Amino acid sequence: MNITHQMIADTLQMFAFLAVELTLLFLLISYLVGVLQEYIPPSKIQSILSSKKGKGYIIAGFLGAITPFCSCSTIPFLKGLLRAKAGFGTMMVFLFASPLLNPIIIGLFAVTFGLQVTLFYFTVALGVSIIAGISLEKLGFEKYIKAQAYITPESAGCSASCNTKNPVSKWQKIWQSTWSDFKKVLPYLIGGIALGSLIYGFMPTEFVARVASENNPFAVPIAAVIGIPLYIRAEAVIPLSAALAAKGMGLGAVMALIIGSAGASLTEVILLKSIFKKQMILAFLAVILSMAIGAGYLYSYLF
Template identity: 85%
Template sequence: MMTFTQEMFFEALNMFGFLSVELTLLYLLISYFVGVLQEYIPPTKIQNILSSKNGKGYIIAAFLGAITPFCSCSTIPFLKGLLRAKAGFGTMMVFLFASPLLNPVIIGLFAVTFGLQVTMFYFSIAMGVSVIAGYLLEKLGFEKYIKAQAYIEPETTSCSPGCKGKEKPVSKWVRIWRSTWSDFKKVLPYLFGGIALGSMIYGFMPTELVAQVASENNPFAVPVAAVIGIPLYIRAEAVIPLSAALVTKGMGLGAVMALIIGSAGASLTEVILLKSLFKNPMIIAFLAVILSMAIGAGYLYSYLF
């Protein structure tokens, strides 16, 4: 019979295996899809649609995030595509914030689990804060904290191996795949390092402890829940049912709201992946936005409802 510690270890190990396979496949598929889009959509068109020079670009970026079924980590390859297309910095940040928080899966589960009123509150907060944060980061000049290599396409050859320019060039589909694979190899240490840390925290953090420290009796339950949420990597399909279970164990609904935004909006794995694109001040700004959104939404929900 396994001990409690052994069960937690195997739970962490299972989570690591599951996330490693899932995120590897997601990263490769989304990166390849973005490569195909770049093949057919000129960068100038993306620049015009997602321009930071008019308010419409920010709204379009938010709704683009809302219709893409990406989690916090699978947003990264799409963000890379926007960076290389030289889209507006502010609109890219709106997409980065909004995409994992407003994806159709999490909105649908929110409506089924907590009802339409709570869902509309969540949607309004996530959408509004994402747009405002993207606009402010643009105006405050945070674009300078993007690493130069984030804009550079990975180098690939257009010929088959050993062709030396004599054989027929490879197809564009193979070229896109080589670019995708080259990109993936660069982020591999970040991806698996983040998955390992997130899985350990997930496996060794009992839901009973979370419910206890973020109970309705704790005046600091909301910020505690927001901070707890970020190290966890929990998919939208799991975070809503988990939150409903935590409510039955005594966790306040405001703290639940903070936990959902913290875990869905920024995971430890995503933060480590963003290190390949952003300098530290931008990482800190990103975390500050998610934490502020989670804490603000939690307290506002507790006050209004």
């Protein structure tokens, strides 16, 4: 009974924490994107992220690597890029790379697992993100973006007297657009947080370690699949992985778990439903799963 009470407490605590954190992150980042769009013309963003050469994809990958976004807070930035009409392939590179290569994960990776493992992780995540972005663009997956994702929400309650010459009106307009976006994704956000919190509270780490031990030939794909439903913050994914490794999980499976959980949390997938059609969601999950499983097996083979 005490164990059940603790699981419930952990679930409720995680739900409250994520609800507050992700709400604040979404509103803050959405607002900052709106502010940036006031000062950076869409043509400038488009020119940076729509290069006809490989440079645009590489820049998008490194842009993702230097932004401290988790998988969910990448979504507002992605919406800003869509409305600025940036290139589809480069946007997808950013979407894949940003949560996997943010500075927090890379720093904790280096401290916990060493520079060699960190370099392997960084190279695989960046390389696969770029290849996936190029491939999805060549295959025409841009048609699976919902039309409303390109539309900037109209500001409610702003009369004809509002104009951009008044700084207060300008900031209010950005906030109204941000709040309109937030209300649209709120049901997806709450649903994803609730499911992720239940899994977090009721799935013991001992179970994960047992099904993904080195003796299990399917440990890597199991770890990758387990990772996706979990919403694990950047600050927690590395310590959790280190604890699982100490309990017997193979490092290849640990690599797969990190990529699966950081790259495609359940919450992010639910949020992406407000932007992507089903075909694009499936393609996104296929890329993350392939990256997680491939990296896990490759690491086990090389090291």
